[in-house]
Every structure is written in structure tokens, then in C-alpha cells.
Amino acid sequence: MAAELIRITGLSYRYPGSKKWALQDINLTVAPGELVALMGENGAGKTTLCQCLNGIIPHSRGGRLKGRVMVAGLDTATTLVARLALKVGMVLEDPETQLFTTLVKNEVAFGPENLGRPAGEIRRTITWALEVVGLQGYEERPPAALSGGQKQRLAIAAALAMQPQVLVLDEPTSQLDPVGSSEVLAVIRDLKERYGLTIVIATHDSETAAAFADRVCVLKEGRVLACDSPRVVFRDRELLRQAWVRPPQVAALADYIQARGVDLAGFPINLPEGRRMVTELL
Ligand SMILES: Nc1ncnc2c1ncn2[C@@H]1O[C@H](COP(=O)(O)OP(=O)(O)O)[C@@H](O)[C@H]1O
Ligand SMILES: [Mg+2]
Structure with a gap:
């Protein structure tokens, strides 16, 4: 059994009727x-990549897929979406469109009930x-209330009810107010x-990525430009400029201070690290 939970090799994908590759030669574990x-x-390929992880691509969308996507030992191209749903939970951007029952408890019970789990276990x-x-x-x-x-x-609770091995969240906070x-974060x-839990999250929010991502994968025009630690x-700076990704404010401040010739021991990217930087400078 491979040590990684997700292994994407040489993945390229084109939507049906499109001439453009939405994803190009993605390699990611x-x-x-x-x-x-x-x-x-926007348009870099984040949503498309998320949908490759639960088999919606190619099974529901069609199109042309090259390469291989393995999730929890299953090849998404040859595994039914229903089977993949046991391994990969998905949370989408719009909170309005993914809830479809009348009570909170029914929403969580929906998946396990479909699997025919015993009532006690569902409770x-x-x-x-x-x-x-x-x-x-x-x-x-x-x-609705x-x-x-x-x-x-x-x-998220409804996704967790299936006890997935991977949770994929596609811009889960972009429609929400700060509270x-x-x-959700x-x-x-x-x-x-x-x-x-193993988590893949598409986000525009650098602060979020800097606060708790192990790795940040930067996409542009369907290609991975970089996939490394947030720091x-x-x-x-050049990578961020090229990909139109805004740095976290603390990192922008650190950059500003460094550019003025101050030697920073570390390069702070989040608030606790930023506080430490300020304490050391004062
Ligand atoms: N259903 C679709 N049919 C054709 N092209 C699509 C479809 N959805 C997305 N695309 C194209 O695929 C590329 C990647 O889009 P997407 O994955 O939605 O990017 P992101 O989530 O980063 O904004 C874009 O060029 C977009 O226009
Ligand atoms: Mg998207």
C-alpha cells in the first residue's frame, strides 16, 4: 500500500467541446x-482539480482525461463515483446549493442511510x-434557517458522516461573512x-493557507507552478506575481522590512510569527 493517500500522475483534462486543456500535466501526491x-x-483550475479527486471528472462531466488519479488506492477513472464518495468527502463553495433535506439531522443521516447503515449507528x-x-x-x-x-x-458534517479518508473543500468560505x-476555518x-484528516482546500485566502496548510500548490492556466511549504x-514574490496570488499581509510586511535591509531571522507568514518578528525588532 502506497504511503500517500492521493497520487496524481501526468493528469491533463479537457472539458467536452473545449479546445483548451483545463489541467495540464499535473503531478501531485x-x-x-x-x-x-x-x-x-479564477480559471486557474482549482475546481477542476477538486472534481478530479472525487471522480465527478471524468464520470459526470465527460471530456478527455489523460494521466492517472489514485485516491485511497482507487483509480478514479475506473471506480464508480458512489464508491469514491466513501473515500472522498466534498464541500462546495455555495452553502445554499448543497443542502437538500428538511432537518439538520436528516442532512447528516442522508449518506449513511443510503448505505443502509443500522439506525443506532446513524444516530x-x-x-x-x-x-x-x-x-x-x-x-x-x-x-434553511x-x-x-x-x-x-x-x-462538512454531512461529508464527515461518510467517514471519508480525504476531505476536499472548494473555496468553502468565499461566500461567507467574516464570522x-x-x-468554518x-x-x-x-x-x-x-x-x-487529509484535506485539500481550494482557496483565495492566503491568510488561511499560511495559518494551516502544510503545502500550498499554486496553479496557473491548469499547471502547477509550485507546490511547497507556505513559507x-x-x-x-515573482511566483505570486505570476500567479496573481496575494501574499498574506504579515508576509508582505516581512518582505517590506527585508527590502529595507533589516535581516529577519525567519520569514513570518502568519500572525503569531509576525508578533515574534515585531518583538525581536523592538
Ligand atoms: N464546465 C466547463 N466547461 C468548459 N470549460 C470549463 C468548465 N468549467 C471550467 N472550465 C474551464 O476550465 C478552466 C479551469 O476552471 P476552474 O477549474 O473552474 O478554475 P478555478 O476553480 O481555479 O477558478 C477555465 O479555463 C474554465 O473556463
Ligand atoms: Mg473554482
Whole structure:
């Protein structure tokens, strides 16, 4: 059994009817417990890459796929989407479009019920999944009555109910207000740190990537320009410029200070590191 949970080799993909390759020669592996952030401007290929991980591409979309995508030992090209759904949980950008039952508890129960799990196990799953996302006590509420952040957390709970090995989140906070956004990010951090879940998250938010990604993969026009630690990526001004990725504010400040000839011991990319930098400079 391979050590990595995701292994993408030589992946290129073209949507049906399109002349352009939406993804070009992607090679990427993700180890168990890793959190990988996909970044890049609109149209860079983040969503397309996410959909390759749960088999929606090519099974539902068609088009032309070259190369190979292995997730949890399964080849996505030859595995049914329903089977892949047991391994890969997916959370989408829009909290409104992914909830479709009338009660919070039904939303979480939907997947396990379809698998024919026993009622007692489903009840335990509901309790556990809602607790993980901080929605305990909301079982009997209609999803429509929840805030955007709560809806996204419910979508995460519904994905967790299938006990996936990989969670893929496609810009999960881009439609949320700052409060909803930080609620969802706190859950994602918990899933990584407390539960050791393997996570792939497409995001425009450099602060998020700098705060808890193990690696940041920068995409441009369907190619991976770089895939490295946030510190390496966010100090590479030329790379960020080329890919239209904004550096975290703390990294931009560090860059500014360094450019003025101050020798910084480390290169801070997030707030705790930024505080340390300031303390050392004062
Ligand atoms: N359904 C589709 N049909 C044809 N082309 C598409 C479709 N969805 C996305 N694309 C194209 O694929 C490329 C990558 O898009 P996408 O994966 O949505 O990027 P991102 O999520 O980074 O904004 C873009 O050129 C986009 O126009
Ligand atoms: Mg997208």
C-alpha cells in the first residue's frame, strides 16, 4: 500500500467541446494527515482539480482525461463515483446549493442511510458529526434557517458522516461573512489537528493557507507552478506575481522590512510569527 493517500500522475483534462486543456500535466501526491491548499486566480483550475479527486471528472462531466488519479488506492477513472464518495468527502463553495433535506439531522443521516447503515449507528454518527462542527443541539432545525457559516459546517458534517479518508473543500468560505468564515476555518483546523484528516482546500485566502496548510500548490492556466511549504511559496514574490496570488499581509510586511535591509531571522507568514518578528525588532 502506497504511503500517500492521493497520487496524481501526468493528469491533463479537457472539458467536452473545449479546445483548451483545463489541467495540464499535473503531478501531485498528498500524504495522510496533510492539508494542501490549492491557490491561483479564477480559471486557474482549482475546481477542476477538486472534481478530479472525487471522480465527478471524468464520470459526470465527460471530456478527455489523460494521466492517472489514485485516491485511497482507487483509480478514479475506473471506480464508480458512489464508491469514491466513501473515500472522498466534498464541500462546495455555495452553502445554499448543497443542502437538500428538511432537518439538520436528516442532512447528516442522508449518506449513511443510503448505505443502509443500522439506525443506532446513524444516530451516533449524527451526534458525532454535529459535535465536530459545533452544531450539537441543531438536530431538529431546518437547514434553511441556519446562517451561511452554519450551513457550511453542516455540509462538512454531512461529508464527515461518510467517514471519508480525504476531505476536499472548494473555496468553502468565499461566500461567507467574516464570522461564518472563521467558524468554518476553526472546524477545518480541528479536523486536521484533532482528527488528522487529509484535506485539500481550494482557496483565495492566503491568510488561511499560511495559518494551516502544510503545502500550498499554486496553479496557473491548469499547471502547477509550485507546490511547497507556505513559507517558501509566500516569500517568492515573482511566483505570486505570476500567479496573481496575494501574499498574506504579515508576509508582505516581512518582505517590506527585508527590502529595507533589516535581516529577519525567519520569514513570518502568519500572525503569531509576525508578533515574534515585531518583538525581536523592538
Ligand atoms: N464546465 C466547463 N466547461 C468548459 N470549460 C470549463 C468548465 N468549467 C471550467 N472550465 C474551464 O476550465 C478552466 C479551469 O476552471 P476552474 O477549474 O473552474 O478554475 P478555478 O476553480 O481555479 O477558478 C477555465 O479555463 C474554465 O473556463
Ligand atoms: Mg473554482
